[in-house]
Amino acid sequence: MSKKKIGFIGAGNMATAIINGLLKNDPQNAERLCVFDLDSAKCALMAEKNISIADSCPALAKQCGIIVLAVKPQNYPEVLADIKDSVSDDTVIVTIAAGISIDKVRRGLDRNCPVVRVMPNTPLLLGKGASALCRSENITDEDFDEVRKMFALSGEAVLLPESQMNAVIAVNGSSPAYVYLFAKAMVDYAVSVGIDRDTALALVCKTFEGSAEMLRKSGDSPEVLIQKVSSKGGTTIEALKVLNERAVPQAIIDAMAACTRRAEELGK
Missing domain, CATH: 3.40.50.720 (NAD(P)-binding Rossmann-like Domain)
Structure with a gap:
């Protein structure tokens, strides 16, 4: 330097x-x-x-x-x-x-x-x-x-x-908050069914870490990786059904668009 x-x-x-x-x-x-x-x-x-x-x-x-x-x-x-x-x-x-x-x-x-x-x-x-x-x-x-x-x-x-x-603010700048929100929901559910909070948090953190490495190193697209976790008639399919019925993917896209709009307002 x-x-x-x-x-x-x-x-x-x-x-x-x-x-x-x-x-x-x-x-x-x-x-x-x-x-x-x-x-x-x-x-x-x-x-x-x-x-x-x-x-x-x-x-x-x-x-x-x-x-x-x-x-x-x-x-x-x-x-x-x-x-x-x-x-x-x-x-x-x-x-x-x-x-x-x-x-x-x-x-x-x-x-x-x-x-x-x-x-x-x-x-x-x-x-x-x-x-x-x-x-x-x-x-x-x-x-x-x-x-x-x-x-x-x-x-x-x-x-x-x-x-x-x-636009990229929604992709990297603000996005850690989306991850934390998802993690909170997962941990809250685990606690509601009797799993210790610290144990749940450790499992969620390692799952996020491993999933990120899979995205980075496997060469597979997110869609392919979703398919690899999901089996016909299995548990993951049921979870994905609820997420899609609740329009979670579109909600994420809408949230990111709102983030970008606010960035544009701040720049005026």
């Missing part, structure tokens, strides 16, 4: 996950990291990792060649206005908030900075993330590769056109 200084405005879960990946890859990366957060407790945790703490957003922006905006979408206008006079035309801005477009970042800064728009997800915290990235037309290959590696160190990182970035 290059030696550009990397700044994080915001030190929440996502920033922590990215930083942990960088430090795990090379502890000396701490020397090129800088953080600013209004929460002094979060800053103290970063200082314990030997990461420098900036006094303000502008102070951070002046010293960093790559700036990761790890704040909520509604805070972007304020943060961009705060750093607009402290960044240069070649400062790389990384946005990881839902619905925040490359153009919105540039308008907020009133300059044509190179921008990488990223949609990560929370499993990044465990090094198992799935991140989608798109790049502005004026970012160098070297700078983009630097940003891509930041996310690849903590999971899968794929390149998409920006036209797909709102």
Whole structure:
């Protein structure tokens, strides 16, 4: 990786996950990291990792060649206005908030900075993330590769056109919540029939983990894998009948579409 200084405005879960990946890859990366957060407790945790703490957003922006905006979408206008006079035309801005477009970042800064728009997800915290990235037309290959590696160190990182970035939020960004909802229902049922909650959770987690590996490694489509679990007249068929009668697949599709619509609203 290059030696550009990397700044994080915001030190929440996502920033922590990215930083942990960088430090795990090379502890000396701490020397090129800088953080600013209004929460002094979060800053103290970063200082314990030997990461420098900036006094303000502008102070951070002046010293960093790559700036990761790890704040909520509604805070972007304020943060961009705060750093607009402290960044240069070649400062790389990384946005990881839902619905925040490359153009919105540039308008907020009133300059044509190179921008990488990223949609990560929370499993990044465990090094198992799935991140989608798109790049502005004026970012160098070297700078983009630097940003891509930041996310690849903590999971899968794929390149998409920006036209797909709102839609992909439903696929990777918000989707862990769908998985947890399904898991909750499965565990709740198990408990209702007398199975210990911890035992049920362990079985559900391992089932999800193994099923994901089957999807990744078997070479079979989801449809084929469903067929392989199901036998005529068996128990799985009965469960699938109920799910289909309740239109669960369509409900998932509708939920994902709602997620995308909200991302588009946030970007306006």
